[in-house]
Amino acid sequence: MAELNLSPRVIPDRLQSRGSRALKSWESLLLVVAVLIFAINSFASPYFLDPWNLSDATFNFTEKAMIAFAMALVIIAGEIDLSVASIIALSSTAMGLAVTMGADTPMLVVVGLGTGLLCGAVNGLLITGLGLPSIVVTIGTMSLFRGLSFIILGDQAYTGYPASFAYFGQGYVWWVFSFEFALFAVFAVIYSVLLHKTNFGRAVYAIGNNQTAALFSGVRVGRVKFILFLLTGLMAGIASICLTSRLGSTRPSIALGVELEVVTMVVLGGVSILGGSGTIPGVVLAAFIMGMVTFGFGLLNVPGIVMSIFIGVLLISVIALPILWARARRRVAH
Amino acid sequence: MAKLLKNREILLVLAIIALVFAIALRFPGFVAPANLARVYNDTSILIILALGQMAVILTRCIDLSMAANLALCGMVAAMINAAFPGVPIPLVILAVVALGAALGSINGLLVWKLDIPPIVVTLGTLTIFRGMIFLLTNGAWINAHQMSDAFKALPRAPLIGFPVLSWLSIVAIAAVYILMTRTPVGRAFFAVGGNPHAAVYTGIDVGRTRFLAYCLSGGLAGLAGYLWVSRYAVAYVDIAAGFELDIIAACVIGGISIAGGIGSVGGAVLGSLFLGVIKNALPVINISPFAQLAISGTVIIIAVAVNARTEKRKGRVILKKAEAV
Numbered sequence: 338m339a340e341l342n343l344s345p346r347v348i349p350d351r352l353q354s355r356g357s358r359a360l361k362s363w364e365s366l367l368l369v370v371a372v373l374i375f376a377i378n379s380f381a382s383p384y385f386l387d388p389w390n391l392s393d394a395t396f397n398f399t400e401k402a403m404i405a406f407a408m409a410l411v412i413i414a415g416e417i418d419l420s421v422a423s424i425i426a427l428s429s430t431a432m433g434l435a436v437t438m439g440a441d442t443p444m445l446v447v448v449g450l451g452t453g454l455l456c457g458a459v460n461g462l463l464i465t466g467l468g469l470p471s472i473v474v475t476i477g478t479m480s481l482f483r484g485l486s487f488i489i490l491g492d493q494a495y496t497g498y499p500a501s502f503a504y505f506g507q508g509y510v511w512w513v514f515s516f517e518f519a520l521f522a523v524f525a526v527i528y529s530v531l532l533h534k535t536n537f538g539r540a541v542y543a544i545g546n547n548q549t550a551a552l553f554s555g556v557r558v559g560r561v562k563f564i565l566f567l568l569t570g571l572m573a574g575i576a577s578i579c580l581t582s583r584l585g586s587t588r589p590s591i592a593l594g595v596e597l598e599v600v601t602m603v604v605l606g607g608v609s610i611l612g613g614s615g616t617i618p619g620v621v622l623a624a625f626i627m628g629m630v631t632f633g634f635g636l637l638n639v640p641g642i643v644m645s646i647f648i649g650v651l652l653i654s655v656i657a658l659p660i661l662w663a664r665a666r667r668r669v670a671h
Numbered sequence: 672m673a674k675l676l677k678n679r680e681i682l683l684v685l686a687i688i689a690l691v692f693a694i695a696l697r698f699p700g701f702v703a704p705a706n707l708a709r710v711y712n713d714t715s716i717l718i719i720l721a722l723g724q725m726a727v728i729l730t731r732c733i734d735l736s737m738a739a740n741l742a743l744c745g746m747v748a749a750m751i752n753a754a755f756p757g758v759p760i761p762l763v764i765l766a767v768v769a770l771g772a773a774l775g776s777i778n779g780l781l782v783w784k785l786d787i788p789p790i791v792v793t794l795g796t797l798t799i800f801r802g803m804i805f806l807l808t809n810g811a812w813i814n815a816h817q818m819s820d821a822f823k824a825l826p827r828a829p830l831i832g833f834p835v836l837s838w839l840s841i842v843a844i845a846a847v848y849i850l851m852t853r854t855p856v857g858r859a860f861f862a863v864g865g866n867p868h869a870a871v872y873t874g875i876d877v878g879r880t881r882f883l884a885y886c887l888s889g890g891l892a893g894l895a896g897y898l899w900v901s902r903y904a905v906a907y908v909d910i911a912a913g914f915e916l917d918i919i920a921a922c923v924i925g926g927i928s929i930a931g932g933i934g935s936v937g938g939a940v941l942g943s944l945f946l947g948v949i950k951n952a953l954p955v956i957n958i959s960p961f962a963q964l965a966i967s968g969t970v971i972i973i974a975v976a977v978n979a980r981t982e983k984r985k986g987r988v989i990l991k992k993a994e995a996v
Contacts, residue, residue: 472929473929473975487962642802646799649798649802652794656785
């Protein structure tokens with residue numbers, strides 16, 4: 338995604354202090370928006386503030402957010418993975434197939450994770466091994482993976498998952514906190530550490546900012562990217578286990594269009610679609626915002642397709658607004 | 672001869688002939704001229720769409736919203752016809768082509784004026800356009816009996832041996848061919864995709880050129896919208912869902928580089944025909960239609976891998992180590 342940048346780069350005379358930078362950051366803006374939406378929702382519907390209702394609301398975003406963490410890393414590294422929803426479908430189909438062959442719950446988890454990893458490896462090999470653009474490759478594997486589900490399932494559906502398998506999507510760890518929410522929280526911490534505190538995370542930023550410079554600085558660009566696509570596949574596999582367990586059935590059209598919501602979540606979280614910048618706390622806040630908005634709409638009986646319009650508008654406007662804002666500020670400065 | 676074999680279009684023609692021949696070995700009826708004409712007719716809509724997508728991809732952009740644009744324009748055409756059956760069909764077509772171009776111009780403006788990456792813009796408008804169909808209709812279908820006979824008959828009407836649908840795609844191919852090879856706008860598409868910086872210095876407005884490419888793809892999607900709805904005689908929210916992938920697949924197979932600047936009208940047409948032959952052959956050779964999605968996916972990946980190999984030799988290598996990533 339080579340973009341044209343002809344505007345001069347301004348280097349400030351004096352750097353801002355850490356406190357004022359944090360206050361002006363995208364994340365603090367997201368926090369304000371999240372609090373606002375929470376407040377509006379509690380006024381709009383009397384059912385919103387019930388702890389069990391709020392717990393139900395988390396199911397709207399936990400699965401997508403788990404993929405969004407890995408996707409954030411991929412996008413920061415300047416690539417994209419549009420095949421995640423299809424990986425969910427294929428991995429769910431593989432688990433369904435395993436059930437008909439008499440697999441038990443631990444085996445199902447292995448099958449789900451394995452399929453996800455395998456799909457990620459296919460993406461990674463095509464992109465880093467053959468040096469193909471990730472957007473076309475993952476558009477291709479998006480049809481390939483879901484196409485395989487369609488070949489296996491046709492117009493049928495798999496049901497009859499073992500009772501113990503239901504825990505991943507329907508179980509609660511403690512009080513109103515579901516297993517999915519706990520998993521989401523754990524992954525939020527793991528990915529924050531991975532991106533912000535490890536060499537691997539630095540390498541991801543370096544690749545996204547300048548791939549050639551990263552290569553000359555000794556970053557193994559190909560290997561890092563391959564691992565990123567493996568991670569995305571793995572997270573899609575985990576999301577697939579949760580979703581399949583929650584729904585209790587598999588159809589080839591499962592999770593259709595989820596890749597759009599995941600990308601929206603990542604971009605809303607302040608990750609630049611051109612790569613090189615973004616944070617995991619931003620993505621966590623974006624997940625909460627999207628989850629609460631869709632849940633609030635649901636309480637107000639807004640149909641799903643209208644919510645998808647909203648997500649489309651959100652996706653475009655969160656990218657457009659900072660650009661317009663910067664332009665307005667430049668005009669004021671002149 | 673060696674030069675001839677390197678030519679992408681000739682290779683594709685050979686591949687299509689080999690494919691048709693392989694099918695004909697077992698099912699001679701497939702190569703009957705009447706059947707081949709039917710296959711072409713069935714591929715016409717894809718060809719029209721691939722021409723628009725080609726223009727967009729040439730300028731280093733992508734249009735994922737074409738199928739949703741098609742569905743929205745098709746629905747509007749059906750609604751106009753259902754509400755006012757007296758409106759002449761050419762006027763309906765003109766209206767939806769204008770509507771399609773207007774929807775495409777939204778994509779174009781966002782890419783041009785706000786510098787938003789094309790994939791994000793069109794992913795967004797893809798859901799917005801589909802959602803708008805739902806808002807227009809509340810999810811209701813428009814069925815064959817609500818459409819006037821003239822509305823449904825036009826694409827099928829025979830004209831010098833071929834249906835109007837086939838003729839329309841031939842006219843579109845000719846028009847886009849002239850646009851691409853004989854006009855400044857066509858050259859600008861190539862220039863912007865080949866090297867945007869150089870294009871700026873030669874006085875080409877990069878953003879405006881991309882905007883025009885999106886208007887073209889939108890207008891063609893509008894035309895395809897009418898053709899789709901009148902041909903299948905039904906309009907609902909999900910028509911042509913996922914078809915954007917087929918359009919991109921046709922372009923990638925036709926050798927249009929996703930990195931911009933490389934491609935031809937012939938490539939887009941042949942890429943579409945390649946997919947069209949496969950799609951029409953599947954039921955003949957008794958493969959489940961459910962396999963079609965996986966086959967398109969595989970073909971996209973193979974095609975992009977082949978493209979990457981042929982494109983790699985372009986340009987002079989200055990820093991050998993840096994290029995050998």
